[in-house]
Amino acid sequence: MGYIALIGTRMSSIRICAYCKKAVPLTKEHLWPSGIIARAKDIDTSYLGKLEKFIDAxxxxxxxxxxCNNGPLSTLDAYICDLFDAQFSHPAIRRQARTFIYNYEMLLRWLLKISYNTARANESDVEALSKYVEFMLEGGRTPAEIQIRLELIHASPNPNWTPGSSTIKAIPAVSLRCARVETPENHLPGTTLRLVAIYGFYFWVIIMPPKTDSSLFHSGLPGKLLPPNRSKLSLYSTRGMLELHADWIRNPRAAQSMRDLRVRRGR
Ligand SMILES: [Zn+2]
Structure with a gap:
């Protein structure tokens, strides 16, 4: 329905807001919050240019x-910038336990919001995500059919590095990504899987059809389930950047989606 509405707004002279659905003057919004872009540049600019990044800045x-933009959506952006300062900006260390402290409702609303924004820009998953615009704007009861898994990714030693060489010694987990994911393990029809990665924190967002036995789905997915009724999760990083990419490359559909992404960006 949201997808049809989006096409409709393009063809007609009256445009409606993708969130509140009101016909009002519309503004331009960046996919990633400006606060995150600014923080990402602060960490280490030299990495950002050099490394493979899929940022839609x-x-x-x-x-x-x-x-919507200056109200509820900017409140969500402010929350994620706080999380960046408290969590994302501190790299995960291999096999070292970390405690992730979170507000489940705010986190899920923001993850859905950036996924919905990216979905509209790429014209995929718009319908599945548009069902949750009210929750994104106002919060309330968290949708039981959505689950978040968190995976921590640590830096990998750079295989091209040698003592005295000008290349970086370790490949840090510094990318920003928001993408649709298709996995061969996805047995459940009608399930939408999205990835939102901020540095070493990889959030897998799973939107299942109602009344699905979610245990069937989880067997093939990385990370640890983020409990909705808690505010802390202890976990540790088991995959490095290179292992993550190797797994990604072995997955033909994921590799294809990356190639498509590069083509769209003219690279
Ligand atoms: Zn609005």
Whole structure:
């Protein structure tokens, strides 16, 4: 329905906000919050240019009203910037336990929001995500059919590094990604799987059809389930950047989606 509405708004002269659905003047919004982009640049600019990154920093969407943009959505962005300072900016160390402290409702609302923004820019998963716009704006009861898994990724030693060489010694987990994921292990029809990665924190967002036995799905997925009724999760990093990429490359559909992404960006 959201997808049809989006197409409809393009063809007609009246445009409606993708969130509140009101026909009001619309503003331009960046996919990634400006606060995150600014923080990512602060960490180490030299990494950002050198490393493979799938950041959609330059992508904008133009179907959000000022009321939503400057109101509830900016509150969510402020929350994620706080999480960045408290958590994401501190790299995960291999096999070292970490405690992730979170507000489940705020985190899920933000993950859905950035996924929905990216989905509209790429015209995929729009329908599945648009069902949750009210929850993104106002919060309330967390949808039971959505689950979040968190995986920590640590830096990998750079195989091309030798003493005295100008290349970096370790490949840090510093990318920002928001993407649709298709895995061969995804046996459940009608399930949407999204990845939102902020540095070493990889959030796998699983949107299942109602009344699904979620245990069937989880067997093939990385990370640890983030309990909705808690605010702390202890976990440790088991995969490095290179292992993550190797797994990704072995997965033909994921590799294809990465190639498509590069083509879309003219690289
Ligand atoms: Zn709005």
């Amino acid at each position: 330059d992508l904008t969407i133009k179907d959000v009203c000022a009321g």
